[in-house]
Amino acid sequence: MSAHSHSSTTRPTGNTSNTEHGMQDHEHAPAESGRGEHSPPGGSWFGRTFPHARADLSASIVVFLVAVPLSLGIAVASGAPILAGLIAAVVGAVVAGLLGGSKLQVSGPAAGLTVIVAELVNTFGWQVTTLITAGAGVLQIVFGLTRLSRFAQAIPPAVVHGMLAGIGATIALGQLNVVLGGQAQTGGVNSITALPGAIANLSWPALLLGGIVIAIMLTWNRLPAKLTVVPAALVAIVTATVVSLAFTDVVRVQLGGSLLDALSLPTLPESNWGGVLFGMLTIALIASVESLLSAVAVERMKPGTSTDTDRELLGQGAANTVSGMIGGLPISGVIVRSAANVKAGAETRASAVLHGVWIALFAIVLIGVIELIPMAALAGLLVMMGVGLIKPSEIRTARQHGELAIYAATLLGVVFLNLLEGVLIGLVLAGLMLLWRAVRSRPHLEQADDGSCELVVEGSLSFLAVPRLSRELNAVPRGCDVTVRLVTDYLDHAAYDHLLAWKARHEGTGATVTVIEPEQARRATAPGAGFLTWGEWQGMRTEGHASGTLMAGVAAYHDNTSEAIRPTMTGLADGQSPSAMMITCADSRVLPHVITHSGPGDVFTVQNVGNLVVGPGTAAAVEFATGTLDVPIVAVCGHSGCGAMQGLLAGGASGDSALGQWLREARPVLRAYETGHPVAVAAAEDGFGEADQLAMVNVAMQLEMLRAQDSGAEVLGLFYDIRSARVLVLDEAAGRFVEPRADIGTDGSDLDRIAAGHGHGATAAARRLLKV
Structure with a gap:
């Protein structure tokens, strides 16, 4: 049984047009035994050629309504x-939208660049x-050509977040003067x-108008959701503008001509x-880091998307x-x-590009219409934008990782010195x-009941720790017997x-x-403690008895593991309460249990040939797990x-053996694969072979069967790629298995992306299951 080869170009037979995201909306008609089979796409030529036109058009209008007031406000804050601001919004939408490496990212003038741009304008002129x-921009092109994007990820998050918070505080403080009727400060x-x-x-009129904007943005x-479809910034600016018509002494936007x-x-x-050269480098670095951070955030919000960072x-x-x-602002x-x-x-780049077209026409x-907007209203919007850059979640994250001092120092440096000095302080x-x-050692002494002591020394043990x-x-x-355990690097x-x-x-x-x-501690570890096969840690198979290797494993368990696991098992002796079923x-x-990083009592497991959700045994297990044990999520995991x-591809379902009869239960899966199931198409594009494509379709179809049973539990699709030892997660919206990104983010944010298989953010159950 070989794992997939990524050089494979095999495609399933049948209709394979619209192989990207257009396949995701195909419906699955009910078939025998409650299982579904894939229905080939239909519809008009326009619908097949531009499957996402309606979604992208409506999204572009929403982004246009958000972008216009923000672009005007950022230009004001920058002293440009x-x-x-509108020029940059149009260029960012069209140029970066077409050429960038993130298809759903929207680019334009950004609040994170306002402080440095204002300093440049004051120093050099517009x-x-x-x-x-x-x-x-030229430097950024050089960064992309030389593949330097990965180095941006080396900047400590506490420094980046502290920098953005400092920028936000500076913007809010500067524009608060305008809300009060004064002049903007840098x-x-x-x-x-x-x-x-x-x-x-x-100035009471200015305070009223700015206060209206702030109040609307806060509330x-x-x-109700039906009202909040309209962007808050647009409602706030329009409301303040209408109210401002009652005043004659209000300072309004002065454009001096058209775009x-x-x-x-x-x-x-x-x-x-x-x-000048230093300013170029500064803008290039900050804009690059902010763009890459935004692209990563988009990946989390839209499971299945990926970013080519160099592009x-x-x-x-x-x-x-x-x-x-x-003549536009930095982007x-x-x-x-x-x-x-x-x-x-x-769904595609078209939404970002179209929103730029609407801005240009506007x-x-x-x-x-723009010249009716009062400056105090834009100032109120900028105050909220600045405050929005100071995120409590990032402060909590910095505190949890012991980096709150870095965050605070960077923030204060940006506010009271300048952006570059603040960032430098944070980096130092x-x-x-x-x-x-690196040099700190953590020795701690523990005394046992028998009077002996153990001194555990962790970290790096250097002369500084003596x-x-x-x-x-x-x-x-x-006179006390003591063990000194060096857990040092x-x-x-x-x-x-x-x-x-x-x-x-x-x-x-x-x-x-x-x-x-x-090294002694490692040698003393149980031979089977790592993820080794019997053959690897026993050195050779026991000859003469088929049970030899199995019993050798039992003996190793008793010698090395049972005592360590005894407290856990004692706690589970009276019953189980698993968090998930697989x-x-x-x-x-x-x-x-290995691929979910779980332990005893965590996952209620059923294993059968082909991970099929069929037969009374599996049905009884699902009923017991969801009904009696109240398991909130059921995962189906296939593998390469x-x-x-x-066997299913080779016609094994036609035999009369027990295995053949069992495989007949999977014939709807085979038919769905042969008629161009979107998961199969995506798997073929990703380089998986025919059997692995079918295995992925099988997972998707088994999820449909679970939903048909209406157990009330969430469902999740997984695929274990044996060769790479990686677990892929089914993104049903995109119709493909995606790589989890559990290495980015905190507080479970990336598990929202990983748990895309059940259609919305990760539930607590999915978080417990997906500990990887």
Whole structure:
């Protein structure tokens, strides 16, 4: 039984048109025994050629309504011409939308760049700033061509999140002055010192208009879902604009022409080329990091999507180059617009591109409408945008990982110094904390009931840790037998000498000292403790008795494992309460508890040939698990190189043997595969062979059977690729198995992506099952 080969180009027979996402909407008609079979697609030529036209069109309108007020506000906060924000919005939508590596990401002017752009405008003027934007785009293209995107992921998240929070605080403080009737300030210190004056000269109309926007932004999501379909920012700006018509002394947006009139070429600086080049590098780095972070967030929100990070940098670089050359703001991927795009149901790049077209038409045709918007309303919107960059979840994450000091230092540095110095402070502090963790040792002394002691030393044991080690060693009572267990990754000569000297002195009191070093601890581990086969850890099979290897394993269990597992099993002796059920193949290579990283009592498991949800035995198990044990989720797991699927392809279902009769239960699966089931098409595109394609279709069809049983439990589809030892998860919306991304994010956010198999975010049950 061989695992799949990714060089395979085999495709299932039958209708295989519309092989990408268009296949996901095909319906499955009920078939015998409650199972479904795939129905080939129909519909008009336009529907087959542009299967997502309606979804992308509606999503583009939603993103357009979100983007217009945000783009205007960001231009104001940056100290740039207001129309520069709309120019950047159009260029980012079209250029980055077409060329970028994330098909659902929406790019445009971003709040994360406002502080640095405002500083550049104050230093060099607007026309030179556009040159810096174009140069930054060229650098991003170089980053993409040289595949430097992976290095952006090396920046500590606490520094990135602290930087964005500092930018948000700076924006909010600066625009709060405008809400109060004063002037916008650049820099956190200037904004704070200007607040008393703005309060003393308070403008009630400005406060009213800005307050209306803030109030709507704070309360909009609490309203009924039917109302919140309209973006909060649009409602807030329109409402404030209507109210402002009652006042005559309100400062409004002044454009000075249409979008076409705002197009302009950059100019060269008269001096300070070093500052210009440094500005280019700064914009390129910040825009690149922000775009890649946004792309990762889009992957989490839309299971099955993936990002070509190097291509994304090429697309962002091209967009910034064009934007700078025609008078636009710097561009990056924007999570607010991208999230709106995903939530509105976008499926392809067309939604991002179309929203740029709508912005261009709006800015050219409806210029008079924009000039009715009061500046205080935009300031209120920017205050909320700034506050939105300070995310409590990121603060909690930084605290959980012991990086709150890095987050806070970066935030304060950005607010009270400037962006670059704040980021540098964060990076230096992150480096110092890394050094501290690398050299820190964690010795702790434990005393047993029999009077013996054990000193466990964790971390790196260097000369810097000798004082703390000495304190713990001196706490060992005289004459007390002690075991020193070194769970260390580094032991230098000074610490080693100190330990040997203490050992000699303590043995002089008549005590016994046993030092267990890391290599000795590894050798003492049970031979079967790792994921080794009997043949690997026993060295050879026991000859003469078929039960030899099995009983040798039982003996090793009793010698090395039973005592360790006894407390857990004692707690389970009176009953089980599993968090999930798994139906998988009886293949000896498929280990349900291993691939779900679960232990005794966690997963209620049924294994049969071909992981079929058929027969009274499996039905009884499902009924018992969901009815009696109240298991909230049932997973079906197929695998590569499945002998049952190979037999099904070879006609094994026609035999009269018990196996043949069993495989006949899977004939609807074979028919669905042969008629072009979307999961099979996607698997073929991903390079899986015929048997593995059929195995994936089998998982999808078994999920349909489980739903037909109406047990009330969630269902989840998995596929174990034996050759790579990776578990793939069925994204039913996309009609394909996807790679889980459990290495990114915190608080279970990536499990929302992993658990795509049951159609919405991860339930608590799915989180418990998918511990990988």
